[in-house]
Amino acid sequence: LKVTVSDINIPCSFGPAYEGERVRGADLHSQMGGGKTQCTELVKRAEMNExxxxxxxxxxxxIPDLSEGDTLDLGIFIQIAGREFQEDFEPIMERQIHHLVNYIQGIMHIGQRDISWVRVSKSAVDKGFTLKDIGVVLHAKFHQEFQKIVDKVQVTLYTGKEDVAKLTATARAEYKTRDERVDKMTDEDVEIFYSCSxxxxxxxxxxxxxxPERTGLCGxxxxxxxxxxxxxxxTGPNQPIEKGECLDPVLGQWKGVNExxxxxSRGAVTHYNFYSMVIDPMTTCGCCECIAAMLPSCNGVMTVNREFAGDTPSGMKFTTLAGVMGGGASSPGFVGHSKYNITQRKFIKGDGGLLRMVWMPKMLKEEIKDRLDKYGxxxxxPDFYNMIADETVGTTEEEILPFLEEKGHPAMSMDPLIG
Ligand code: SF4
Ligand code: ZN
Structure with a gap:
């Protein structure tokens, strides 16, 4: 691996070589987000004179105001101006934060949007790392890598609770608008899908x-x-894929995609299904917002979001599930997906669709309540929202089954999940 010690003016080394590096407990100085505090990222287009x-x-x-073991809220707000810069480009720039912050030696970044997580190591702090360096890196790399569309970059890092909450509210409204851009499109409408590597x-x-009907699992x-x-x-990581002949309209499989x-994947994955978690599901990486798992005794499935730290009826917490399947394999019975995808029409359609959903953390249910109601x-x-069990009902299959039966949950009368 080539280490680029570039002209980026920060006290730490910087480059792709540090991308996969972890910041483990013993070396941890402080952290932002990751379920302990709020950590939110937003890129917005700005006017040139703004x-x-x-x-x-x-x-x-x-960082200098913190002691070892401290946590902090963090809002990373990036404004970009450019003659060629369109609002449509905001999510793409925002998604770069993940790998660019990981390029800093001794800093680890996980997640995206309003579920980000930054871990700062003692060694980075010893070298003089401060949060300002995140802004320095993003400014420099956005210019370097996106010359064509970027003229000006300004970065504001908020760490006060109220400021971060305010940015988070703004960001959530932006995420919603972005998500809804594909709301009316169907997979049948288009001949081209896109890869993301x-x-x-x-x-x-x-x-x-x-x-259109399967948003990336990072959301x-x-x-x-x-x-x-x-x-x-x-020539970047998102390439058009001519979907080609449809091999299975129910499970969602296309010849062009398989090829x-x-x-x-260099031969590691020969095919996968867009609309099934039971049979050859799409591959999952560690960024997924949620992970769905089968609950055979309930003839249904559950899903858990990254922010929920408790037990789930699958017998595993989110972190365990992510550790088992986040390495890029296709794991029948499990699939990583975005929050928005849950209420997209084709979500696990091949396994019976969203009506299979028998358990979700309460916080996730509430977050997507409007769309769940609409789907129901x-x-x-129409009462589907109230039929889905959550941790207040139980966290094992045995605990939630009587509830599902009493509510007349649709999964109770569906074909067996495993045929
Ligand atoms: Fe791309 Fe998928 Fe990674 Fe999201 S999770 S950045 S869509 S490869
Ligand atoms: Zn990922």
Missing amino acids: IEDGKVIVVGKD LCQSFAPNHVCTVS AYNWMDCRAAFEINP FVEKA EENGY
Whole structure:
């Protein structure tokens, strides 16, 4: 691996060589997000005269104000101006934060959007790392890698609770608008899907294929975003895939996709299904917002979001599930997916669809309540939201089954999950 000690003015070494590096407990100085505090990222287009290129502002406490073991809220707000810069490019720039922050030696970044997690090591702090350096890196790399569309970059890092909460509210409204851009499209509408291989540095065989009705499992890239990413960088990680002949309309499998995935995974994955978690599901990497798992005794499935730290009826917590299947393999019975994908029409359609969902953490249920209600209404179960068990009902299959039966959950009368 080539280490680029570039002209980026930070006290730590920087380059792709450090991308996969972990910051483990013994070396941890402080952290932001990861379920302990809020950590949110947002990129927004700005007018040319609105921002100052290269300006990095830290509002609130920074690393020198912290002691070992401390946690902090963090909001990374990046404003970009450019004659060629379109709003459609915002999600693509935002998704770069993940690998670019990981390029800093001694700093680890996990997740995206409003579930990000930054871990700062003692060795980085010893060298003089501060949060400002995150802004310095993003400014420099955005100019370097996106010359064509970026003229000015200004970064504000908020660490005060109220400021971060405010940014998070703004960001969530933005995420919603982005997600809904594909709401009216179907997979049948288009001939082209897009690949995403951005995560191959962590999960070498992993290739997401993003279709209108299957948003990337990190939640950060939908079909529109991938199309925009390809427009910005035609040789980049998002390539158009001619979907070709449909091999299975129920499970969601296409000849063109299989061929692409086999090549892009260097032969490790020969095929996968878009709409099934039971039979040859899509591969999963560690970024997924949620992981779904089968619950055979309940004839249904569950899903758990990254922020939920408790036990689940699958017998595993999110972190355990992610550790087992986040390496880029296709693991029948499990699949990583985005939050938004849960209520997309084709979600596990091949396994009976969302009506199979028998358990979710309460926080996730509440977060997507409006869309769950809409789905329930459209699919003949207007009370569906109240039929899905959560941790207040139970965290084992035995505990939740009586509840499902009493509520008349649709999964109770479906065909067996495993045929
Ligand atoms: Fe791309 Fe998938 Fe990684 Fe998201 S999870 S960045 S869609 S490869
Ligand atoms: Zn990933």
